[in-house]
Amino acid sequence: MITRRSLLAGSALAVLFGASGSAGAQTGSLPWRNWSGRLLAHPAGRFAPATESELIDWIRSSSxxxxxxxxxxxxxxxxxTDGHLLVLDRMNGLIDHDPATLQASFGAGTRLSSLGPALEAVGQGPLIxxxxxxxxLAGAISTGTHGTGLDLHSLSGNVTGLRMVTAAGDAxxxxxxxxxxxxxxxxxxxxxxxxxxxIRLQNRTAYRLKARNWAAPIDEVLENFETSAASHRHFEMFPLTHSDYALVLAIDETDEPIDNPPLSPEEEAAFGEAMRAWMDIPPGDRRPLINGLAEQIEPSVTIDASYRILSNVRSNRFNEMEYAVPREVGAECVREVLDTIARENIDVVFPLEYRYVRGDDLWLSMDEGGDRAAISVHRTADQDYRPLFxxxxxxxxxxxxxxxxGKVHSLGHSELTRLYPKFEAFRAIRAELDPQGRLLNDHLKKLFGV
Ligand SMILES: Cc1cc2nc3c(=O)[nH]c(=O)nc-3n(C[C@H](O)[C@H](O)[C@H](O)COP(=O)(O)OP(=O)(O)OC[C@H]3O[C@@H](n4cnc5c(N)ncnc54)[C@H](O)[C@@H]3O)c2cc1C
Known part of the structure; x- marks a missing residue:
């Protein structure tokens, strides 16, 4: 049986994309690599404070x-960086919580996977x-990491307080x-x-979610996207390139009992076999095959604690580009992306992702000033992403x-200034807090025109 869950699951994608293995273990002060393996650095050292005062002492006594x-x-x-990496992994976990406001504070190095269980233990659940x-948590909010939902902000939009140590060592x-x-x-x-x-987050009471997955024609999903997004807590689609179909995901709150079995080996094997055939033919000839496959996809339903439904595993490495466009032009934009991939015969089999995020007023948030449609394109880590991106x-x-x-783009200071009304104000605060530029690397210099 082929389900949307099996399509996105690690082992099925490994068959589908011939994905690379792990990016390599990092130990001691060895070189640093990012998750996709594309970025490599040789830092002079790593410092992993256990407390804020250790961090302050290190910053003040170093250069x-x-x-x-x-x-x-x-x-x-x-x-x-060729300087020092500051690793906050030891500053993790729930610090305190307030049952009245449903807010909770976490160490900046807390993994998102630890948030849900820690919040559940105190009767709370993450909004997104x-x-x-x-x-x-710190890495996620620093790039405006988001999920989806017409009424739901990015993680940054749920922050209610922060503690930060400046480059001068002030808390x-x-x-x-x-x-x-x-x-x-x-x-x-x-x-x-x-x-x-x-980082202090606004949460809600603990809750359970029911996810429904199915396949449907892209045109039909896009035509009804506004209504669907308004009638589900989360609604998104994964258009299959070189096809007329998308995988669709709708998630809503429920009181029904937990039902979230792991993928069966049969599910994964059936999908892998079908996909192997798909990969063997040129992109321009794939449409009938992928459409036929999509029509066979069985809808599936899973129910679990909110945090177990909202996040999945992506065990195969890829690189990704994502832009957030104003919500009202999202459908037109994603159609043009799909048409371009088809017209230019770009050999990509990875689905796109299309989802809404609620607007906010955070200066460097992609969603600043109004709701946005986030559109992602992906390329497996062992492929050159440039032709597609x-x-x-x-x-x-x-x-x-x-x-x-946090996702591949080619913009620098002049374009970003035009895109963000508060970009210059952000630059001024940056220059005031870090006049020596200790926190800059080449990429940040390009972003901030330093
Ligand atoms: C498989 C995969 C799936 C993804 N899915 C999504 C998704 O659904 N939605 C989405 O929006 N994004 C998604 N992303 C992007 C990802 O969430 C962001 O790139 C995020 O920033 C990564 O967090 P990290 O902890 O790995 O931070 P890093 O990548 O290590 O760092 C990100 C930034 O945070 C800064 N930072 C880290 N710690 C601190 C700190 N303590 N203080 C100040 N700054 C700090 C770093 O300097 C850097 O600028 C995905 C990425 C991958 C690889």
Whole structure:
């Protein structure tokens, strides 16, 4: 049986994409690599503080470049440095929580996978999570990491307070009330303002979700997207390139009992066999085969604790480009991306991802100023992503897209200034907090025109 879950599952994709193995273990002070394996750095050393005061002492007694690193799941060179990497892994876990406001504070190095269980133990649940949960909380909010939902902000939009140590070694407690400008700058800051040590999140009561997956014609899903997004807590689609079909995912709250069995070996094997045939033929001839396959996909339903439904596993390495365009032009933009891939015969089999994120007022949030449609294209890590990304990036620009900070893009300071009304204000705060530029690397210099 072929299901959308099996399509996205690790082993089926390994068959489908001939995916590479692991990016390689990193030990001691060996070179650093990001998750996809494309980015490599040779840091002078790593420092992993257990407490904020250890971090302050280290910063005050050291000199030279430094970059905070999370789980290395960004595809852009935000982290690489030949100075020191600051690893917050030891500053993790629930610090405190408030049953009245349903807020909770976590160490900045907390993995997203630990949030759900820790919150559940105190009767809370995360409002949103992204597709996977291996990232650190600080890394995720620093790039504006999001899930989907017409009424749901990115993770950064649910931050209510932060603690941050500046490049001068000063510890700041930041809330909207204490310093609205710094708060709006620090909630999405690509690690350019300081080292986050603690993050407070707005949550809700613990809850259970029911996910339904099926395949449907892309045109039909896009035509009804607004209504579908309004009638489900989460609604998104994964258009299959060189086909007329998309995999569709709708998630809603439920009280029904947990039903979330692991994928059966039969499910995975059936899909793998079908896909092998698909990969053997040129992209231009694939449409009938993929359409036929999509029509066979059995709808599936899973029910579990919210955090187990919201995030999945992506065990095969890839590189990704994602732009957030104004919601009202999202359908037109994703159609043009799909048409371009088909017309230019680009040999990509990885599905796109199309989802809505609620607007916010955070200065460097992709969703600043209004709701956005996030559109992603992927290429397996062992393939050259340039033919695909070079062909689609200008389409995103045409529709006023803003790039995800953690995903491949080619923009620099002048374009970003035009895309973000508060970009210059952010630059001013950055220069004030880090006048020596200890937190800059080559990529950040390009972003901020330093
Ligand atoms: C398989 C996969 C699936 C993904 N799915 C989604 C998705 O559904 N939605 C989405 O929006 N994104 C998604 N992403 C992107 C990912 O969430 C972001 O790139 C995120 O920033 C990665 O977090 P990280 O902990 O790995 O941080 P890193 O990549 O290590 O760092 C990201 C940034 O955070 C900064 N940083 C890290 N720690 C700190 C700190 N303590 N203080 C200050 N700055 C810090 C770094 O300097 C850097 O600028 C996905 C990525 C992958 C690989």
């Amino acid at each position: 030279g470049p430094m970059r905070p690193v999370g789980a290395g799941h960004s595809f852009t060179p935000l982290v690489p 999570l992204p597709d996977i949960d291996r990232q650190t 700041l407690s930041i809330t909207e009330a204490s310093d609205p400008d710094l708060f709006r700058a620090a909630c999405v800051s690509v690690g350019a303002l300081g080292i986050l040590t603690e 070079d062909a689609v990036e200008p389409i995103f620009w045409k529709y006023g897209g803003r790039p995800h900070w």
